[in-house]
Structure formats: C-alpha cells, structure tokens
Amino acid sequence: MAHHRATITLNRNQTMEFPMLSPNLNQRLNALALGLLTLMMPFTAYAQEAPETAALPAHAVALALNSGDTAWMLTSTALVLLMTIPGLALFYSGMVRKKNILATAAQSFAITALVTVLWAIFGYSLAFTNGGENHAFIGGFDRLMLTGMGNEVAHSLGASIPESVFMTFQMTFAIITPALICGAFADRMKFSALMVFMAAWLLLVYAPIAHWIWGGGFLGGMGVLDFAGGTVVHLNAGIAGLVCALVLGKRTGYGHENMAPHNLLYALIGASLLWVGWFGFNAGSAVAANALAGIAMANTQIASAAAALSWMLVEWIFQKKPSVLGMLSGAVAGLVAITPAAGFVDPSGSLYIGLIAGGVCYAGAVWLKHAVGYDDSLDAFGVHGIGGAAGAILTGVFATSSINTLGKGAIDGNPGQIITQIEGILITGIYCAVVTFAILMAVKYTIGLRVTKDEEMEGLDLTQHGERIH
C-alpha cells in the first residue's frame, strides 16, 4: 500500500508538519464529512457524536467519508475474498488427484474461517494499531476484538473510508497468505495439524511482517516498496511453503507414481477467479477509486497476460506443447510479480515484469524443483516465493515517479532502491523461514504433522473428512 509510506513521512517529522497541515486539513475534512453526513437522513445522529473522535487511538483519524473510495474498497474486499474462496480452493484442488480434491479445497475454506476470527480478535490490532515503544516491531492492543471501531473513525492509511472497511480489506489479505502455503504440502498434512499451524503462523509470522511493512514498522521506514503485498503476502507464503515442503517431505510415490491432476478445469476456474480478484488486491491497495487504482489495475492485467504468454512460449519450446496448467501458472506468476509494483510502474514496465516473471517462475517450478529435489507439490514456492522475490527486485528496477511520486526505481535514476528491495526480501524471508520452521517442529512433536502412509494412499478426502467425490 502506497499510502502508509506517506504516513511514515508524516510520523517522522510530525513536529514540523502536523502543526501546520493538520488543522486546516481537518477543517476541510470535517466540513465535507458533515456535508455528506447530513445527506444520510438516518445517520444525522453521528454528526453529534463527532466530539468522541477526540479520544482516537494513535493509528486512527476522523473519517472523511468519500463514498466512491468506500464503494471501491467494499468491492475490493469482496474481490480479494473471492480469490481465496473459491479461487485458490479451485486452483489448488484442480491440481491434485481425485482422492484429495475435497480436502485440498477445504483447506482454503477452513483457513478463511479460522483467520477471520483470529484477525478480528488480535490479528488486526497487532498488525495495524500503534505499538507504542515497540511500534517498530509490532502493533498494540487498541483494537483487540475490534473494540471502538465506531462509525466515524478511519485508519490513518485510508482517511476517506471507514476503518471497518480497511480492517476487513486487510483481513482478506491475512486470509489468502496462509492459504497459499497449502500448495506446498498438498496431499499429506493432517487437517488438525493444519489448523494449529495456521493459527500460530498468523500470530507469529504474518501479523508482525504486515506491521513491519504496512503497519508503521521498521521495514516500511527503510523505504521498501511493496504496493500490494509482494513481500508480505507472496514471498512470505512462498518461503513458508518451501520450509513446509522440506519438513514434511515428499508425497508417497513422488517421482514414480503418476500424480497428474484429476481435473484441470477446476484449476482454470480458480486461476481465472484469482486473476479477476487480483484487481481488488492490487487496485484496491490504492485505498481509493482514483488514477493510481486505475494504473494499478491496468498493470495487473498486462503483467498477468505477459507472464501467461511467456510461460506458454517457454514451455512450447522445451516441452513441444503449451500446457493449460502452464498458461494458468504463468498468469498467476505474473500477478504475483506485479503485486509489489502495480502502483509504481508504468504499462511498459509491467509488460517487462510479466514477461520476465513467466520465464523465471517456469524455471522455478519446472527446473529448480526437480534439480534440488524437494516436493513443492503445487508450486507455492516456485510461483509465489520466486515470483514474489522477482517482483520485489523488479519493482526496484522499474518504479517511476511519473506514476507514483513515492517510488523511484533504477530506471528513474535510483539504483539504490534495488538494494533496499533485496534487504526487504532477506529480512522477511529469513524471519519467516526461522519462525515457520519452529512452529512446524512444535506441531510435529505434539500432535504430529503428517497423515499415515495408509491414510495418504486412501486419500485425505475420506480419511480427514469422511467424504469423497463420486
């Protein structure tokens, strides 16, 4: 999200800026707020409650409602939820064997339910409120169980939309990130272990990292550019996936048994919904319905398409045939890579990013995986980890101030940004890897991570849920 970078700036030199800016800004805001509110008969009430806003917590500001921005953010939230259910659920379950289809889809669905509740209870507060003296590393408790998220308050990262909308929009990001990890350990993790692991991972990995980059933490302060979550979401999920794949080990029969997807049409539906939903993910990260959202959407579309074509081409050359799964994976790779850049590059930049991402992720999913020999079953690391890293670096290359004054990349005379981006990747990646590993170990030696060989052979649908596709 670009906005927070601005806030950072504000925070850094409050002493000089706020005194002069905020008063008349607030006047304008309140004036408008009042104007709009008086138009909503049933809510005139709130106008009176204005004074309350005096006692706002550090992360919040008075709501200066812009109905257009709010409409777009409500929509974006729906679109990002659509990415996980049914988008990701279908993308992943379309790649597994018949006996695991339901269980794979159920992972996305169950994680959606789990994370929603945990996010409401503590996740949002830890990621997006003010952590006082620990603010650089973690947020605070001002919004535990979302208390005090009244009708006239907004988050400082989006003053023109209600905080409830900002919170729910962020919730959908917190949902899809753990869900993405599942691709790495498909077909072999116990459902109970998955639930425990994901709960811990949200608390110990996602919430802090989201805070570091977006919530006012130290990484954002360092100037890392991550428009919509290339690092927080995709790199993060990809690394966690790799660790999971290594700790859980390969699927039984991996390498000799035929593990071809049962019904790739499900994967095509899923990839399509991911693509469409990504408009909410990237364009929604402008936190407004404005030109930045527009360019972010255009870039998203172009990079995704370019990556689909480049993966298709590379595969056509090396495998003699352009597989459907290849097109889908390419499109997703492009979406991943453009995520951090969507609001910082221009269309030609996004075209390059897409073309590169398609090739790089092909190498990751097809070549690297077999070379190194881990079983990243549905390429959570191959596409999201590698694509996320590539996107972060390429943002440092193609960011141009002609699109967004907040981001200058190498082509804009600021090669140093590439270093900053790499720092961001390393810090996030290392922290994520270490903590993920620790959580996995804890689960492994308590309730256990993996199903038995027999259960794996019978399939997760029947053994974990007592159901199957007939």
Added chain:
Amino acid sequence: MAHHRATITLNRNQTMEFPMLSPNLNQRLNALALGLLTLMMPFTAYAQEAPETAALPAHAVALALNSGDTAWMLTSTALVLLMTIPGLALFYSGMVRKKNILATAAQSFAITALVTVLWAIFGYSLAFTNGGENHAFIGGFDRLMLTGMGNEVAHSLGASIPESVFMTFQMTFAIITPALICGAFADRMKFSALMVFMAAWLLLVYAPIAHWIWGGGFLGGMGVLDFAGGTVVHLNAGIAGLVCALVLGKRTGYGHENMAPHNLLYALIGASLLWVGWFGFNAGSAVAANALAGIAMANTQIASAAAALSWMLVEWIFQKKPSVLGMLSGAVAGLVAITPAAGFVDPSGSLYIGLIAGGVCYAGAVWLKHAVGYDDSLDAFGVHGIGGAAGAILTGVFATSSINTLGKGAIDGNPGQIITQIEGILITGIYCAVVTFAILMAVKYTIGLRVTKDEEMEGLDLTQHGERIH
C-alpha cells in the same frame, strides 16, 4: 434495510417533523442533485425535467444522486445475483446425486428468469409502492411494469441512488428467496409444478411480507429489526421449505438408500460464492457506501467464519470428523443468522451470533430433522428457517445503538426488542406456512406436484430436461 425504519418514524410523526425538516432537506437535496447533474454532460437535459418530480408517486423522491452510493448498489446487485446463479445453483446441485445435478441447478436458474419478469410486471410495485388505505398490508400499482421509473427519481428508502438501481437490488432478493426453498424438495418436484408454485408464492407470500417489513407495512411499524432480510428472506424461505417437505413427502429410498452428494466441490464453490455475494446482500442493505455498510460487511464476514468453526467443532466432537459439507453449512448458517443483525450489532456481537448459529443449525439439520423425521433434503429449513429465527432473536439481544441508533437490543437495555422480534417471526412464519400450504394444495390437485416413482428413480435430469451429466 435500516432506512425504512427512519421513514416509518418520519411517517408516524409527520405533522411535527416533516414541515420543518423536509423543506430545507429538499433544498439541500435539489441543490446537490443539480450540482451533480450539471457535471454529466450528456444528461444536462434532465436538469430541465426537474419540475416533473413534483408529480412523484408517494413512495418516490427526487434523486439526489451520490455516485459512490450508486456504484456500491450497482455492485451489490451483481453480488446478490451471483448468490443465486451460480452460487445457490452450485451449493444445492453439489449436494444431490448425479442424476439430479442439472435439474437442481436449473431450478435456481429458471426461478431467476421467472421472478425477474414477474417482479418487473407486478412484484416491485406491490412490495415497494404506496398502497393507499391498504398500505399497512400491501403496496399499490404505481410501478406496474415499472412505468414512470425515470432518470431523476429515487425510492424514499434510498434517495441517493436511482430508483432503477433500488428496484433491481430488491429484485435480486426476490429471486433468491424462492430459490432457497428448492433445497427442501430436491430430487422430486415436477419442473412445471415448480414454475407455477414459485410464481404464485412470489405474488402471495414474498411480495406482501416484503411490504410488511420494508415497504412501509405494519411489521416495520411494529419496530421489528431486520437489517437485510433475516425474516423476509431466510425465515420465510425456510418455513415454506418445511411445508413443502411435509406436503411432498420423502424422497424414494430416503433412510436406507445411500444419497451421498455426487460432487461436494460444486457445493464448496456455491457456498463460497454465497459468502462473497452476501457482502452485497448485507452491506448493500445500507443502501449507501458508508460506515454502516462497512460494519455490516465486517459483521457478515465474522459471523460466517465463527459459525463455520462452531459447526466444524460440534461435528468433530460428535462425528469424529469435520466434514467439508459441515464447514459449508456452518458458514451459510452464520450468514443467515447475521443477516437481520448485520447493521445493528458490533463485531463481538456478530462473533457470538455466528458461534451460536453454527451450533443451533447443526442441531436443526442433523438432529431435529432425523428426530421429527421429515425429509428437508438439503436443509432449507434446517439452515435458513432455524438460522433465520435464531438470527432474528439474537438481533433483539445484541443490537446496540453504538452501531446504529435505530436498533437497541437487550444488551443495550431494551429486552423488549426480543419480544418484538419473536412477534415478527410468528406473524411471518404463520402467514407463510398457511399460504404456502394452500398454494401447494392448489398445484397438487391441478397439475400435480411430484414426479412418478420411475421418473424419480431415473432422475430429474433426464425426465424433466432430457439431458444428463456424462
């Protein structure tokens, strides 16, 4: 919808309020209307037509266009349509046996077409226009075939959006309600009978009840809180479903034959789209892109997730395994229960409502159904009837004026609201049951309700539509 309650209030003490409020309100509205309109080059024409608005029918007001509110309501309408096609179509057809998949999905699709046309011809007018001296019970004829729904007019329940948008948004509610009933008589009703029954039900049951609660009828006046249609849509459909299940009788082979769903992945896609679409259903019921819409969306998400988890947990304990169908049903149960409360409770309230709904509906669908012994095949009553009633009552418990000044529940020192809610349930439920029964009888003794035993055994796909899934 919250707005109409305000209107109610206005109506009640018109004498004192209107004289002083309305003039300068209208001034403000017109001023803004004019201002905005002049900005839309091709439509400046309409500005001139303003005088016309003098002759507006009782339910209408001059349009004070807010493009943000309109954007959100256009989107919400699309989202609610998405709930029925393909959402509900998939949710239901994913639960039936292979031989009935197409016919089950086709029921939702055909009802969408049927209700759309009937709603345009008479449904909207009967539900949402002014019925003169019968206004307490039924609307009037001002909008038969949607005549006079020009470009500068709005419905008084949403002055900032064009009436055409309000009408279409309401249409999507009128579509999904009868479609929900189909779950109760799956696998055994004649397609022709279904079409006739649904047409009559829309006219005799849905239109009046929608008018009673939202259109200015007596139930709204009584102070029943129903933010987005817990009573009008879900309780209503659930009760009708129960009556259908009882009148049509059980599926042949029910109890001994294995009637396991053919492909629960379809049900998972459907439940996911219901969830996503429900944002339009609940947040759209704010009829604006504002803080109330935001909180309604947050509550929707939280309650749905909580119910999915509680159903999962209860099933895990009692059945030793958390079934996928259980998670899906739980999520839907939560969505149903939060519907009347979405704009009246705070996040902790919605968390409680979700947790309770998951458990209660589990009992309804799994225990009660078998105990009493009716064949509510896909749990239309178990989830929508019971969940709708639970939600209505819990709204009376958790409604808090800190979220919406229009609703005070027990926790807000107004236990009486619970009684009001129960009255609403009883009046709606009894009227619905009686009239639904009458319609069924009429159809039964004319064209007949149920397919023959042979047709049922061969399946509805082939016998009703001459098609099948290969």
Added chain:
Amino acid sequence: MAHHRATITLNRNQTMEFPMLSPNLNQRLNALALGLLTLMMPFTAYAQEAPETAALPAHAVALALNSGDTAWMLTSTALVLLMTIPGLALFYSGMVRKKNILATAAQSFAITALVTVLWAIFGYSLAFTNGGENHAFIGGFDRLMLTGMGNEVAHSLGASIPESVFMTFQMTFAIITPALICGAFADRMKFSALMVFMAAWLLLVYAPIAHWIWGGGFLGGMGVLDFAGGTVVHLNAGIAGLVCALVLGKRTGYGHENMAPHNLLYALIGASLLWVGWFGFNAGSAVAANALAGIAMANTQIASAAAALSWMLVEWIFQKKPSVLGMLSGAVAGLVAITPAAGFVDPSGSLYIGLIAGGVCYAGAVWLKHAVGYDDSLDAFGVHGIGGAAGAILTGVFATSSINTLGKGAIDGNPGQIITQIEGILITGIYCAVVTFAILMAVKYTIGLRVTKDEEMEGLDLTQHGERIH
C-alpha cells in the same frame, strides 16, 4: 457507449457549442477536480502537475475525477473480465465432449492473455485515439504501448474516470469478442492457428470496427445506436464465427455421432457468470454510476430473463421438454439482444426485446443451422450473430428519448432509425466477413487451420496441450 454520441454531436457543431459551453464547464470540472484531489493526502502532488494537461492528445481531456464513477468502472472492468474467464471458458467447455473440455476453456484463457498484450501495444491506440485525416476509419498512434497515459488524464468519452480505467474497460471488450468466435469452430482448430488468427483479427477487424462506432469513426457519426456493443462485439463475433464454421468445415462425425455435452453444469456456471458480468458490460457502458447505468442494468436483467423464458417455452412446445441448455442459451440470447439497447429503451421495451430474442435465436441455433447445414458448433453465430442483429434492429424500434435523449426509435416517432441500424449491421457484417475470410485463408495456406482427423478423434486436450480430464 452513449457518451461518445454526445461527443460526436459536440464535434459536429463545435463552432457554435464549444465556445459557450466548454469554458465554464471546464471551470466547474477543474474546481471539483481540485476539491477532490486536495482530499487525497498522498496525491496532492498531482494537483501541481495540472499544467501538463495542456499538451494532451486530441482524444484526451483533463481528468475531472469522480470517485463514484471510477469505483463503478473499476468494478465493471472486473465484471467484464469475469465474463471471459471463467465465464465464457466454462459456457463453451461445458458444451463439448470430454476430450475437448480443457482445450476449449484454454482458448478463452489464451485469448485473454494474447489480446491484453496486443491491446496495450497497439489495439487501444488504433481504436480510441485520434487518427488525424484518417480519423473516420482508424485511430492514431498517440497511445502505442500506452505511453503518456498519466495520472491526470481522461479519455473524452469519460472525463470523470482516469484514462487507464477507460483503457482497461475497453480492453475487456476487445478480449471477449474474439473469444466468442471460438464457439463456431470448437473441437477442430489447431491451437497455433487460433493464436495467429486471433492476433490478426484483433488488428484488422476489431480495432477498426470499434473505432468506427465508438472511437469517433464514420459509423458513430451516421447515428447508429449501439449502447454497449451489440454490433461491435456480438454481431461482429457472430459473423466471424459463421465464416470460420464454413471455412473449417464440420466436425468429424457431425450429424451421426452423438456429440452431447459432457457436463452441462459447467455451461450453467458459465452462463450465470456471463449474466452477472454483463452488468459491467452494459451498465458499465454508461461510463458513470448514474441513472443511465441503473436503467441499463435493469434492462439487462429483464431482457435476459425474458429471453430465457421464451426460449424455454418454444422448446417446451416443440421438443416436449425444456432443456437446461435451452434456458442458458435463451438467457445469453437476451443479453446479446439488449446490449445495443440497454441505455436507450425502457423496461417494457427490454421485456419485448428479450421475448423476441429468445424465439429468434432458438430458430437460428436449432432450425436455421440444420436447415442450411453448417456446423456452428456452439452457436456463436446462432446466438451472437443473429441475436446481435436482432438487438440492433430492435434498438431502432424501442429506443425512447424518455430514457436517453440521444436515442429516438420507431416507437418514439423515428422509424428512420431502423434503417440506420440496418446500415450499421450491413457495413460491419460485410467488412467483418470479408476480412475474416482473408485472414483464415492466409493462415490455412501457411501453418494450416485444422487438426488432423486422428488428432480430432483423440481430442484437442491431449493433442494440443498434452493434458486431459481424468
């Protein structure tokens, strides 16, 4: 799109109109722009950049950002993309045999990727920028690779939304049009041939025709009414489809082999998503969140429903059973027919258009096809060609100035409009047919169009992509 017609008018009598209208209009626009911009903290920067807009290319104007309009257009773009992936992909793949399901869906997906990139590189510029002295026939090069599409610029057809949004919205139209053609040659075209054909078709057929009607070309100037693309998109794709069907010839075994769809549920999901997405297609063509968008959405819903019912009824009478595929095809036929009329007719007009379209397209797909004997496999011509033509003519009949001052049809005392509409059909149809034929010949005699008989018998999934549904 209605707006451009206004622009046309403006262009025609600039001398008299602009001098007096534009100055104070611009003042108002700028005032508002400034007002809104100052509210978006991080972007105040742009306000300063205003002067730049002096050097705008002919097609562009300064952005007078309306966040509500922008929110709706961002949403509409997502909805129209949803129509192609996964909407159309599923609608078509649900109608083919098992061995071709993946390949058929992949065609829509691959075309989405291909057209996106080509549209960014040249398509948009050729269709929607100013072509100088050739402007009547083709656009110019001002936006090759989308250069200069900065943050403060808009297209003159939508001054209240960023040009990036307008461009992407138009891109989704350019994507679905070629994808629609695929229905005509299902199960038999080489994937490589398809990619080459579609690239050429976009450049030589779609871009020019889009320019003629919407981009300021001669057909728009002639007064042809095409609100959302009945001629540009559907008639165009339908004609191209017919030519493809004739040139490629029938599927092997057509007529005697049983070619029943493998899984019509996929088609039902697809048709449903087409329906929902069409809200973005038609209501989005108002390029604003206003009353015109509202009426367009209402009309879309009503016509689609009416056509589904009329096709169902006709089939019920002639085939003794209402097939599911019939309902779906009817709904799509209605959507096609209302497309040019959505913003010009009132609800009763759309009801008639729908009822007629359902019957006419039934005749086209079921009777005409067998009578003439071509193999328009999935009825691209039968539904989109015939429905598009019917819709264009009926727009000339039912357009009423009470809905949109820009369109007067026969019922509004302007029968001449019908002639104009027919002229539009003929010019577009003939040009499309000729050029499509030429492209097909070029491909046929270079890389070849059709797979071998053996490949066709083994299926496109395995032979073109090396994958299959298990």
Added chain:
Amino acid sequence: MKFITAIIKPFKLDEVREALTALGIEGLTVTEVKGFGRQKGHREIYRGAEYAVNFVPKIKIELAVRSDMADAAIQAITTHAKTGQIGDGKIFVVPLEHVMRIRTGETGNEAL
C-alpha cells in the same frame, strides 16, 4: 467351481448382495456396464436434435462359487433382481477351472 456373471438393474444391487451374503457367499466383484437389449434407452435432446441413447446403465456382478452353491446363488439373484419389467437382465455361468487367493496362496474352494 462356477464363475457366475449376472447383469442386473443398478438399483437392485444392494438387495442382491444381501441375498448372496445370506447364502454365505463372502465375495463378489461389481462393474458398472452399459446394456443393450430389448429394453430401449432414454432419449436425449441437444439443440433440437433428439437422439436415442441405445444403452441402458446396468450393473454386472461377477462371483466365483462352489459348484454345489451355484444353483442357490442363481436362485437368489433371480428372485431379488427381478422386477418383472423388461431389462431385468441375465445370468451367465461358465465352468471355473482354478482359483487362487492372492493374500494366502490358497486355491480351490478355500480361496472363494
């Protein structure tokens, strides 16, 4: 020993299986097949073209039995698979030369 192949109507499977178990028959193998015979298949409509589907879904039961059990088994199948309507199906019996249970290597009657 005898190898019995019976073609029956799908919805009769459970009934027949129970009857055979009652006879002490511990194993059988079931296959979903399509039958062509006097019973004609349904008709499907597709784009106005209505075509006959000549094949009717059937269930094939295969079971190996001790020779002295054959008649009883056939009897059981006939009684429980019968509806009296066309399409009830057929029973075919061929001599079985040799049987082996893979798990134990047992052969002959013990293997059944």
Added chain:
Amino acid sequence: MKFITAIIKPFKLDEVREALTALGIEGLTVTEVKGFGRQKGHREIYRGAEYAVNFVPKIKIELAVRSDMADAAIQAITTHAKTGQIGDGKIFVVPLEHVMRIRTGETGNEAL
C-alpha cells in the same frame, strides 16, 4: 452356447453393434476398459515431467450367443471393428454352460 468377449476401439462400437443386431443378436453388454498391448498410449505432460500413459481406452463387448451363431458373430465383429491399424483388439470365446433371463426365468437359447 458361447460367451464372446471382444475388445475393440471405442469409436467402432456403434458400427459393431449394428452389425450384430443385423445378425439378429438382441442383447450385449458393454464396458469401458483400458487396454495394454502393442498399441502404445499417449504421453501427458505435467510440470515439465512428461510421462507415458501405458493404457489405451478400449471398449469391451460381452455377448452370449447360440453356438451356431458364434462364427457369424465373430465374423461380424472382426469386419466392423477392423481399421487395419495396431490396436484393433481381440476376440475371446469361452464355452457357456448356462444362461437365465431374470425376468422370465427362461434358460438356454430362449434366454439369449
């Protein structure tokens, strides 16, 4: 009586069935099977790993016929299932001891 099992190429089914009907054969049972033989299966690609699918989709036709009809039936199948290319399939014949029509209880030739 004879019990004939024929493995043929799927797209030849209708042709063969018509030929047999022409001979007056009123019933047969069809099963979708996978064949392994000289004809090699296709290759599938998945994430760069291309693997051979050894089995080819085939159709198995089972029919019981009067002994004197066996040769005619075999002849009919051979002529109509033949493409001359590898993978055309096989015909197997075993002696049939006993047949019964479930609906009527008829046995022997009347049951066919």
Added chain:
Amino acid sequence: MKFITAIIKPFKLDEVREALTALGIEGLTVTEVKGFGRQKGHREIYRGAEYAVNFVPKIKIELAVRSDMADAAIQAITTHAKTGQIGDGKIFVVPLEHVMRIRTGETGNEAL
C-alpha cells in the same frame, strides 16, 4: 489357452503389469471395479448419518495366455499383487476356446 481374471488392489497395477510384461505377455485388459469381500469398505458421513460403503475400489486384470504360460502368469500376479493384508484379491482361470486378433485375423496362440 487360458483366460485369467485377476482382482487386485489398484495401486498394485503398474507393478503387476511390469511383471507380466517381463514374462513376455504382450497384452492385457484392465477394468475399474468395486469389490465386496472380507475387506470392509470405508465409512462416509453425511449430515450426521454415517453409513458404510460396502464396496472397495479394485482393479480387474483380464489376460488370455498360452496354457503353458498360465502358471507363470498366475505366479507373477500373486507375488506382485500381494501385500499380505486383507483385500489383496483373487485370481480366476477359465479355459479359453478360441482367440482372434481383429487386425490380422490370426487365431490361437499367434493372436495372443
């Protein structure tokens, strides 16, 4: 010649096929079947009603072999299909009277 029918556990198919190929057996036909026997099926839950699925997915292998190859084939199947756990399956052998290769018209052993 002999006609061998073996019911095995699905995941043993590739192993068994390779063993048979090693013996020089060039063709066989495979069918997905459902088995009923000592090995009990899984249990499915649906809306709180847990019901047993009596049938277990199995693979049926049919192959015609020269009489002198029969024992070797049976041996190969037994060794490679065996897990030692209940449900390993059965092998049935019936005498094969006549074989024909459709493509060439060859009969007898050459047709195998």
